[in-house]
Amino acid sequence: MQFNKVTEQLIAELKSIVGEANVLQDEEKIEMYSRDEVSDKLWEKMPEVVVKPANAEEISAIVKLANREMVPITPRGGGTGLAAGAVPLIGGMVLSLERMNKILEVDTENLFMVVEPGVTTGDVQKTAKSYGLLYAGDPCSADSSFIGGNVATNAGGNKAVKYGVTSRHIYGLEVVMPSGEVVTFGGKNVKDVTGYDFVHLMVGSEGTLGIVTKIWLKLMPLPKYVADLLVPFADMQSAIKVVPKIMTAGIIxxxxxxxxxxxxxxxxxxxxxxxxxxxxGAYIICEIDGSSETQVQDDYETIGKLCLENGALEVFVADNMSSQERIWKARKCYAEAIRMLSPVYCMEDVVVPVSNIPKALEAIERISQKYNCKIPSCGHAGDGNIHATILREDRNEQEWHDLKDNVLDELYEAVYALGGNLSGEHGIGAKRAEAMDKHMTEAQLNVLRAIKKALDPNGIMNPGKLLKLQ
Structure with missing residues (x-):
């Protein structure tokens, strides 16, 4: 696919759409839009221009211009992604959704919230809570990630084991299509099989099929009682082997x-x-919620007993907000904390069937020893999602890239042998597009390419993400 450079004429037209203050070209101002949270400079690329629209109509006009001029568009949320999904690989324009940050409606009768994509996930959670309701999507980056980015990657997070990933909470979307048309599918109907399931095609599409401009989120009553358990074990295998026992104990x-x-x-x-x-050697962190204090207490006592019977060193129970926050701080700071060990790292997002987590962690340990590198791991034990992070430490550039390539090749092979896959929640982005191309069958890839070609014939929407550049 051949794209054109951004011209002065195009810049003038963009300014007429969004206003001069919302079109950025100064290098110092646009530098922050050249990367996301991937620490490797390999995944940094400067845009030619950054545009900050305020509504779907402005986005529609921008997309029509980009199609006319054959200029690529990289949609961007909060920049907290971990797969280089918002990096403008081949220049063009970054379309930032930061100004579209309104909560449009909280419907307490139908239990829905309608939001723009630039609202942080944390603000969605806090607003729902202020009405006595719960938005169950809970990525570790909730305070800084945008809900639009959660939709783009089908983000998972800590509560996915019980409440599911982002897609479970999305019932409607307004989307600017690659043609510039604005379409809406779904809404507040809790059952709807009218036509193809467009909503869930868009969720997880990483900005490659359109730009989400409005989201209908399903809410639920806030659980009355919550308790958290912090359970240390002497070694990782003892800790992780208790997970299937918890999951089959009649408790979710x-x-x-x-x-x-x-x-x-x-x-x-x-x-x-x-x-x-x-x-x-390891922590298991568990949360239980419910409408009955007795039920929650019975559940955490059952889980605590299971852990102690299977090698736990102790069981710490937190049943008030202060102590619960202390438990979760250690888990939620993982990405930031890893930088204390190595400023440059490669965080992976592999997923395997829950019963195969022990084997996956054994494989990670073998690879770590083979290449004499550190690979700290944590993640979502209840759904098989492992964040294994390769540390660069003091290696030079060539040593680092050789190490990373070798470790990733063996890691992905091990994961696929266990019935797993490349990504559980961070998405493919640019970082894993080559690996997906390698591990998917040609028939699978052809289906994805056909969808992309049908909806985005000019290929302007986030090129090089999910599907590698042709």
């Missing part, structure tokens, strides 16, 4: 997370605070 935890020793130590350094049993 809200969250079921794990951290290995390196992750615990990194969190301790980052928080500058001594953690309980910080020399443990």
């Amino acid at each position: 935890p809200t969250c079921l997370e794990f951290m290995d020793r390196l992750s615990i130590k990194a969190a301790e350094m980052y928080l500058n605070k001594k953690l309980p049993y910080s020399d443990a």
